[in-house]
Amino acid sequence: MPDDPSLPSPDAPTRWHQPPVQALLLGALGLVTAAAMVGWGVIGLAGGALVLAGGVVGAVLARRRVSDGVAVLLAEQLTLLGQARATQPGDAPGRAVTAVLQPVAAALHTLAARQQALFDAQAEQLEALRQQAHSDPLTGLANxxxxxxxxxxxxxxxxxxxxxxxxxxxxxxxxxxxxxxxxxxxxxxxxxxxxxxxxxxxxxxxxxxxxxxxxxxxxxxxxxxxxxxxxxxxxxxxxxxxxxxxxxxxxxxxxxxxxxxxxxxxxxxxxxxxxxxxxxxxxxxxxxxxxxLPLIDDALPQGEASWQRRIARALVKGQVALAAYPVRTGDGRQLHLDCPLRVQLQTNGSLEPAARWLALATRSRLCAAVDEKAVALALEAIARDGQARCVNVAGQSLESVEFIAAVSRRLEAAPHAACRLWIDLPEALALERPMLVREVSRRWRPLGVMLGLEHAGEALARIPRLIDLGLDCVRIDRRFVNGIASADAGDARRYLQGLVKLVQAVGLQVTAEGVRSVDDLDVLWRLGFDAATGPALVAEMALTA
Missing domain, CATH: 3.30.70.270 (Reverse transcriptase/Diguanylate cyclase domain)
Incomplete structure (x- = not known):
C-alpha cells in the first residue's frame, strides 16, 4: 500500500491513551489531604470525604481521557472542599460545605455537557465520513x-x-x-x-x-x-x-x-x-x-421442529463446547479468547458453528438457553486455567428478565472467574434499546464482567449517549477492516481513524474483528486499534518470530 499521509507514523505517540496527569496529581493531593483531615472532627470528616471524592473523580477522569483543562478545573474545585474544616462556628459547617458544593455541582454539569457536546459533534462528523466512504453518492446505497x-x-x-x-x-x-x-x-x-x-x-x-x-x-x-x-x-x-x-x-x-x-x-x-x-x-x-448451487447437507435436520429438538437436546446433554480464538494487542499480548459456542446436532457428529443453527435457535426462542450455557462454560474454563474469555449474547436473550437474573446468579457464584469474563452485546441493541444496555451494565459490571459491542461500525455514531452505556470495548466488524490497506480505501481509512478517536476519547478500547491480511493489520495498528482478532494475527506472529 502506498504511504497515506492521513495515517500516523508507526512510531507516533498515541495521545488518546495519555491520561490527564494534572487530574491524577490533584486527585492524589486530595487523597493525602483527606487522610490528614480525618482527625479534625465531623466537619473534617465531611471535608475529607469530599476531597476523597476529588481524588476518585480525578482518577476516573484520567481513565475516561477527558481533556486536561476540564479535568483540572473539576479536580481543583473538589480539592478546595478541604478548606471547609472545623474552623466554622455553630451550624456554619453545613452551610460552608453546601456553599462549596454548589460550584462543584455546576462544574460537574458543565463537564458532562461539554463532553457530550464534543462527542455529538464528533459523531456527526464521523457519520458524514461513513456516508462518504461507504455510499454511492447518486443513490445513497452501499458502494x-x-x-x-x-x-x-x-x-x-x-x-x-x-x-x-x-x-x-x-x-x-x-x-x-x-x-x-x-x-x-x-x-x-x-x-x-x-x-x-x-x-x-x-x-x-x-x-x-x-x-x-x-x-x-x-x-x-x-x-x-x-x-x-x-x-x-x-x-x-x-x-x-x-x-x-x-x-x-x-x-x-x-x-x-x-x-x-x-x-x-x-x-x-x-x-x-x-x-x-x-x-x-x-x-x-x-x-x-x-x-x-451448493448442495444441501441431507444429514442435518431440515424441519424447524427437528432443529429445535436437536438444539434443546444438545444443551441438556452437554453436547456443546466453546471454540477459542485469541484477541491480541499490537505488542502481542493476549487480552482474552473469543469463544463462540459450537453445538453437536447429531449423535457422534461434529460440533457445528452457529452458522448451521443460529437462525433456527432464534426463531425457536432458544437464544437465552444457548447464551446461558455459553456463559456457564466460559466461567468453568476460566476457573480451570485462568485465561480471560469472551462470549457473545443475543439481543433476544437480553429481552428476558429471567436470563439477566440467571447470568447474574452465575457471576455471583464465581466472582474470581467473573472478573476475567467479557460479554459482547449486539451493536443494534445499543442503537435500538440503549436503556436495556445500561441496565445490563448496571447489573453485571459490578460483578466484574467487562462489556463490549460486537460487529460494530455501521451505527456506532448514531447510538444515543454511547458515553453513558457502561461499556468497556467496541469491536469493529470485519467488513470495515478487511481491505483497509488497499490503494482505493483512503476514505475508509479516514472513517476508521475518526471512529477510533471517537471511541477511545470516551475511554473505550477498540478491537478489529476477523482481520485476514497482515497488510490490513499493520494499517489498523497505525490507526490506533487497541487489539485485533483473525487469521492475520497468526501470520503476523510467524513473521516476527
Whole structure:
C-alpha cells in the first residue's frame, strides 16, 4: 500500500491513551489531604470525604481521557472542599460545605455537557465520513467496495447464518438511455431503482443493497428461499416508474440462493451468470440452476421442529463446547479468547458453528438457553486455567428478565472467574434499546464482567449517549477492516481513524474483528486499534518470530 499521509507514523505517540496527569496529581493531593483531615472532627470528616471524592473523580477522569483543562478545573474545585474544616462556628459547617458544593455541582454539569457536546459533534462528523466512504453518492446505497465487504462478512462469518439470497439487477442499455434522455434523465432512472432497493435494508436486519457500477445493483437477503420472489416483485414494481422516465427503459434480474459457505466473488459470479440468462430470455428473472448451487447437507435436520429438538437436546446433554480464538494487542499480548459456542446436532457428529443453527435457535426462542450455557462454560474454563474469555449474547436473550437474573446468579457464584469474563452485546441493541444496555451494565459490571459491542461500525455514531452505556470495548466488524490497506480505501481509512478517536476519547478500547491480511493489520495498528482478532494475527506472529 502506498504511504497515506492521513495515517500516523508507526512510531507516533498515541495521545488518546495519555491520561490527564494534572487530574491524577490533584486527585492524589486530595487523597493525602483527606487522610490528614480525618482527625479534625465531623466537619473534617465531611471535608475529607469530599476531597476523597476529588481524588476518585480525578482518577476516573484520567481513565475516561477527558481533556486536561476540564479535568483540572473539576479536580481543583473538589480539592478546595478541604478548606471547609472545623474552623466554622455553630451550624456554619453545613452551610460552608453546601456553599462549596454548589460550584462543584455546576462544574460537574458543565463537564458532562461539554463532553457530550464534543462527542455529538464528533459523531456527526464521523457519520458524514461513513456516508462518504461507504455510499454511492447518486443513490445513497452501499458502494461496490462496501457491498462486497458485507457480502463476504455474511458468507464467511462462522457466527452468522450462511443461508442467503443474492439478487443482481441491471438497467438495460444504460449507454443508449443516456443518448435518448440525457444523463440527468438516466440518473433519475438509477435513483428510482436505488429508492426501491433502499426499502429492504431499512426493514430487514443484515440486508444490504448496493450499486456495483454504473448500471449494476445488488441486493443481499440474509434468509434463504426468498430471492426469486423478491426479484420478480422488484422487476414488476419498477416497470411503471422507469417507463415514465424512458419508455424503453427496463431492469433485468439474476438470482442465486446461497446455502453453503463461499466468498463474495464466487457468489457474485453465480448471480452474474443468472443475470446473463435473464437478459438472454428477454427480462424474466432467472435463478442459477440447481447444478450450479451448493448442495444441501441431507444429514442435518431440515424441519424447524427437528432443529429445535436437536438444539434443546444438545444443551441438556452437554453436547456443546466453546471454540477459542485469541484477541491480541499490537505488542502481542493476549487480552482474552473469543469463544463462540459450537453445538453437536447429531449423535457422534461434529460440533457445528452457529452458522448451521443460529437462525433456527432464534426463531425457536432458544437464544437465552444457548447464551446461558455459553456463559456457564466460559466461567468453568476460566476457573480451570485462568485465561480471560469472551462470549457473545443475543439481543433476544437480553429481552428476558429471567436470563439477566440467571447470568447474574452465575457471576455471583464465581466472582474470581467473573472478573476475567467479557460479554459482547449486539451493536443494534445499543442503537435500538440503549436503556436495556445500561441496565445490563448496571447489573453485571459490578460483578466484574467487562462489556463490549460486537460487529460494530455501521451505527456506532448514531447510538444515543454511547458515553453513558457502561461499556468497556467496541469491536469493529470485519467488513470495515478487511481491505483497509488497499490503494482505493483512503476514505475508509479516514472513517476508521475518526471512529477510533471517537471511541477511545470516551475511554473505550477498540478491537478489529476477523482481520485476514497482515497488510490490513499493520494499517489498523497505525490507526490506533487497541487489539485485533483473525487469521492475520497468526501470520503476523510467524513473521516476527
Amino acid at each position: 461496490r467496495r462496501h457491498f462486497t465487504a458485507m457480502l463476504d462478512a455474511l458468507l464467511c462469518n462462522g457466527d452468522e447464518p450462511v443461508e442467503a439470497g443474492l439478487l443482481l439487477l441491471r438497467v438495460r442499455d444504460l449507454q443508449g438511455m443516456n443518448q435518448r434522455i440525457g444523463h440527468a434523465g438516466a440518473d433519475r432512472v438509477l435513483q428510482a431503482l436505488g429508492q426501491a432497493l433502499h426499502a429492504y435494508p431499512d426493514r430487514i436486519a443484515r440486508c444490504c443493497a448496493g450499486r456495483l457500477n454504473g448500471a449494476d445493483f445488488a441486493l443481499l437477503l440474509p434468509v434463504g428461499g426468498m430471492a426469486f420472489e423478491t426479484a420478480a416483485t422488484l422487476v414488476q414494481a419498477l416497470r411503471l416508474p422507469v417507463a415514465g422516465i424512458d419508455a424503453l427503459a427496463a431492469v433485468d434480474a439474476g438470482v442465486v440462493e446461497l446455502s453453503l459457505p463461499m466468498n463474495g466473488t464466487q457468489a457474485l459470479a453465480l448471480a452474474d451468470a443468472a443475470l446473463a440468462r435473464a437478459e438472454a430470455d428477454g427480462g424474466t428473472p432467472a435463478v442459477t440452476p440447481e447444478l450450479d
